[in-house]
Amino acid sequence: MQTDILTRATPTADTITGTALTTDSLAVARRRSAELEERIRREPGSFRVLTGDRPTGPLHLGHYFGTLRNRVRLQDAGVETFVLVADYQVLTDRDVAERQAETVEELLLDHLAVGIDPERSVIFAHSAVPALNQLLLPFLSLVSVAELQRNPTVKDEIAHSRQSAVSGLMFTYPVHQAADILFCKANLVPVGQDQLPHLEVTRTVARRFDDRYGPVFPVPDALLSEAPLLLGTDGTKMSKSRGNSIALGATADATAKLIKGARTDAERHITYDPEHRPEVSSLVLLAALCEGGDPHAVAEEIGGGAAALKRRVTESVNTFMAPMRARRAAYAKDRTYLREVLRSGNERAGAVAEATLAEVRQAMGTHY
Known part of the structure; x- marks a missing residue:
């Protein structure tokens, strides 16, 4: 469950009248x-x-x-x-x-x-x-x-x-x-x-x-x-209670371990296709978000293999999170x-x- 107090609502209906939003x-x-x-x-x-x-x-x-x-x-x-x-x-x-x-x-x-x-x-x-x-x-x-x-x-x-x-x-x-x-x-x-x-x-x-x-x-x-x-590393909804998410306070090693164990699929060539390949596409999207790039381009650059995909995601995430981790560590003292x-x-x-x-x-x- 998301923690944002405004992300707890899932039904698309008027909360006063109960009628569907058009x-x-x-x-x-x-x-x-x-x-x-x-x-x-x-x-x-x-x-x-x-x-x-x-x-x-x-x-x-x-x-x-x-x-x-x-x-x-x-x-x-x-x-x-x-x-x-x-x-x-x-x-x-x-x-x-x-x-x-x-x-x-x-x-x-x-x-x-x-x-x-x-x-x-x-x-x-x-x-x-x-x-x-x-x-x-x-x-x-x-x-x-x-x-x-x-x-x-x-x-x-x-x-x-x-x-x-x-x-x-x-x-x-x-x-x-x-x-x-x-x-x-x-x-x-x-x-x-x-x-x-x-x-x-x-x-x-x-x-x-x-x-x-x-x-x-x-x-x-x-x-x-x-x-x-973004899906969790197990392919289901990302949730802190399921242990399938990368916490903002996670170390680089813990992040690498989570991504290494992330669920993918049997198809070797990496593509960005959220509808048909949700797990692979979620990892590609995560790398693209961290790099500020386009997920289709990221998938094309990776080419083939789940191992190559996970290496790219790990590097992108850890590079992106490094400044956050440094600030967090400083404040934690x-x-x-x-x-x-x-x-x-x-x-x-x-x-x-x-x-x-x-x-x-x-x-x-x-x-x-």
Whole structure:
């Protein structure tokens, strides 16, 4: 399971109405996203982004190419970026959150290693920002029980839950996510196509609050990102829990060992054909992503043999990851700095959340 809090939705259906997204609506979303990209180039300071991860294990190259590099791109473009460590959401599908402090620090290391700058981006944790979580109560009043019950994402998560019994947090987490996005008045949320319905919960909450109490929240836009389809080394979905992914903190030797054991096929000539040769094509794509090249050209250069393919992928990945590993190792030597980064981010996020909560109280007439 991806850790990005906005990549947990898989069904392509409206999360409020339960109706399927149409081809036309997807086309509209793509056009809107293209317009947003143009605006980002012209006026990046007019946007605020909320994104984040659940601290459930080490991030890997799938996360990097799927979400992390886009976060760094937006940050470097001048977009105000909030990165949430969603520690409370770990409990949505687990009875307990094990080794949480350690996992949170590893998550911080991964973000610093890939280029997230705590001076330009706010990195913070759910549990350290009470005002954010307090927004959950008024937001829940804006969504009916029936709407939550037919939410396809909630249904899917419940079906795959690790808990002995499904908790109320699982039932309400789409609204909790709305609080994550709206507490800082984020007006831009990077998502994949399959997550568009999930963002609609937040958009609905923002509209309903403003209709009922007056204007407080922007209705956030989706910034569509095309995540490359990278399989795990066993040919199945890349997942940290399956041991089939290359963690950002993996050593060069561990990376080489994983790639050496990667699944391929019996055909000798290497081609890039994701539909008919998914395992081989995923390895070719990984090399191409690391080299900044075209996968068809990479396949042609490799020519024949799984061994040659794996050598090329190993070299490309280890070369690409070397600077990240060096930065990660340097930051890992100073755990005090990591705690300071999170403490500072918590304070900055807390101040924003308190200001938003004050506006909500004023709008609702509960500002005593």
